[in-house]
Amino acid sequence: MSDVRNIEPKTISVTIDGKTCQGVFGDTILEIARANDIYIPTMCYLTKVMPIASCRMCVVNVEGVEGMILSCQEKATDGAVITTNNAELYKERQNIMKLYNVNHPLECGVCDQSGECDLQNKTMEFDVAGQNFTAREPSRPVQNWGTVSYDPALCIMCEKCVRVSTEITGDEAIKVKFGGYSSTIENVKPDTDHKTLGEAAAVCPVGALVDTGFKYTTNAWELQKIPSSCPHCGGGHEVIYEVKQGKIYRVSNNAEFTTLCSASRYGFDFANEGISKDQAAFQRAVHAFETAGTICFSSQISNEEALILQKLKEERGYKLISHEARAYQKFIQAYGSITGKSLYGGDLERLSRSRAVIVLGTRINDDTPMVKYHINMASKWNRARVAYMHPIEDCHIQNIVTQFIKYEAGSEEGVAALLAETLLKTCDLPESVRQTLNDLDIGNLSAESNVGEEELEALAKSLIKKVGYSLVVGADLYTHPRAENIAKLIALIEKYAGFNVICVPPAGNALGVSLICDLDEAIEGSTVGYNAEGDFTLSALGGGDLDMPALNQQEGTLTGITKRVVPLNVAVDYEGYVL
Structure with a gap:
């Protein structure tokens, strides 16, 4: 038995808009263009899935080839001479955008995608100033699918959501229901509220698929984006907290390339809020540490907190107990x-x-x-x-x-x-x-x-x-x-x-804890608990003897399943004590 074959890739050279570009045999024209900072517009292309080829915005001309070529799915050949933009290509793309805009509801002022909408951007890019023709519009009622809501009147049938549901998350909950101009996206598993549909909504270029909990709550441009990492599943993937006035409204990601677990997408409301410094509780905590023989803690802590606990062990001889991590x-x-x-x-x-x-x-x-x-x-x-x-x-x-x-x-x-x-x-x-x-x-x-x-x-x-x-x-x-x-x-x-x-590491930061801490098997003496039960408990979960910050309230790092150290950043302010 052997691993994936290591075959030396064959290098090819193409000319795009007069620029000589290097690529690898098997790369598409669009992939080579993007790798060389050459812009080709798309509406349906999504880097993390196979080419969809539904929008036709990515058409290019290839010398010696009649007609326009879809750059998203056409493999580049060595020596090809490619043109990505001219009057003919511009007109083709402009006409496509005119079709996309037929009967599209003019509700940008309240649409949740407004301000980060591909349709808005491309409509302005290709100077579509009006609708010159129309079509009879069928009834398209809004559908509530639980975690997400679907508005077929806004849908441009790019199929990005379907591909994510099929190729990435694997829930296979949404499909295309074909019907010409009446085509729509269909939830084929309506009795199951798949939280992974949030990943399908994340790639929607318009406001057709949106998180139900976020809908009509605020405008995208009012939100401050704070990059961080998933504190839940141990995957170490990126998350972006979108915050306004100290409140997290939603969690997003760079959906073109990455995907979130459902816990990080929707489990963001765990901040330990409304906390101030309690001097009496702090003194009791100091006494508890002075008399304790063991610190019990969960793996829901940062690498820096784990290192502090390890230093405490080295200085004072505590036993460190974290059962999953051990x-x-x-x-x-x-x-x-x-x-x-x-x-x-x-x-x-x-x-x-x-x-x-x-x-x-x-x-x-x-x-x-x-x-x-x-x-x-x-x-x-x-x-x-x-x-x-x-x-x-x-x-x-x-x-x-x-x-x-x-x-x-x-x-x-x-x-x-x-x-x-x-x-x-x-x-x-x-x-x-x-x-x-x-x-x-x-x-x-x-x-x-x-x-x-x-x-x-x-x-x-x-x-x-x-x-x-x-x-x-x-x-x-x-x-x-x-x-x-x-x-x-x-x-x-x-x-x-x-x-x-x-x-697979257990959830949280068990991998980081296991690499940083010299963990023990048995408890000795009285215990201090850190996000775990103890004779005296420090907790970010509420109900403890002294409050601590949650993982979305502190700077630090985690270690994910990818074996990379990833950052944590403060999304919600915290005014209490820290470890």
């Missing part, structure tokens, strides 16, 4: 004893390019949506085989799972051993490793775990002739009594089978 820390340490690395070797980009993905010990849709998105990308773009191994089937990923392998809860060690034996069977292994695998009682492990040998054979056959494998493991393995042995078995798969292995 379980993950032990797992990764055991993992590294085999691979020789401080962390798992996998990454999300390679996951999205995989042709086969195995998921073990995690409810991936709930535990880490960002990883689920990338598995969905692999499924949709590469037709990847997806094997899901878990005690409970997950209806939310049934559309991408090609093989569900059910095992008994608590038998994760046996399942990991069976998986290692299956995947390493044909690999070149050291004799000691080969002997260990040969000594496994496959029949007994299969019986104990309830994983049939025929299921593993089917899994192995599905990987034949596939190139680029990923293995995603999660929290069920970290909390197992034999977690360290499981970690070593999984590490063998990365080391010898060439798998792109991702050990």
Whole structure:
């Protein structure tokens, strides 16, 4: 077995508007133009999905080719001479914009997209000053889909939302309902309030799809945009808090390139507000630290807060207890004893390019949506085989799972051993490793775990002739009594089978905490809790003995699943004490 083939890309050269541009064989004309700072207008193009080719705004002329070419989907050829703008192309784009504006409601003053609307921008760019013709307008009532609202009268049928729903989030909740001029976007799962529809709304270039909770609350140009990172899922992805007068109105992102988990999109109202400095509570906190033997804390803290706790341990000898982070820390340490690395070797980009993905010990849709998105990308773009191994089937990923392998809860060690034996069977292994695998009682492990040998054979056959494998493991393995042995078995798969292995960190900043803090197993003496229960509790969650700032009220950093340190910034002011 091997990883994604590393083939040296072939460089090509094209001339765009008189400028010589370098690209890679397989790049589209639009991709090469954008990489070289050459503007080609689009209305339906979205970098993070496959070309949609519905708007035709990106047309260009190619020397020697008759007619106009769609630059978003046409692969560039070496030596091509391309023109992106002339009188003919301008007129074509202007006519397209005139069609987009037919009967478009003139309600920009109250539209939630006003001020950041592609239709507004392109209408002015191509000097469309009036509507010269009309069409009979069908009835298009506004539809409330729960998390988002859809106004078909504003929709320009660019299909960006459909592609995100299909290719990125994988909820497949919205489709195109074709009907000529009466075409519309249709919610095919109206009985399920998919929070991931917020990602579809985020890419809408007009005001057709908007967050229901944000609708008609304020104007886009009144909001201050504060960049930060997701404090919830451990994905480390960007978030942008949009704030006015000290209140967060919504969370957005650079939707052209990135995607949010639903927790960060909608779970932004957790600031610890209305807090002032309580001198008496502060003195009680000082006394609690002077008498405590242990600090218990959750992983919902920044790297800087984790470092302060570690320094306190070094200075005063506290025990540091964070159960989730400690379980993950032990797992990764055991993992590294085999691979020789401080962390798992996998990454999300390679996951999205995989042709086969195995998921073990995690409810991936709930535990880490960002990883689920990338598995969905692999499924949709590469037709990847997806094997899901878990005690409970997950209806939310049934559309991408090609093989569900059910095992008994608590038998994760046996399942990991069976998986290692299956995947390493044909690999070149050291004799000691080969002997260990040969000594496994496959029949007994299969019986104990309830994983049939025929299921593993089917899994192995599905990987034949596939190139680029990923293995995603999660929290069920970290909390197992034999977690360290499981970690070593999984590490063998990365080391010898060439798998792109991702050990999904628990939610919050568990990865950062596990790298920074020397965590302990047992509590000694009285406890101070930090966002966790203790004899004296410091909390950003309310109800504690001394208030602390939430993660959207402090400067700092987090460490995400991408193994990158990402920033936190203050979105809501905080007037109380900090750690």
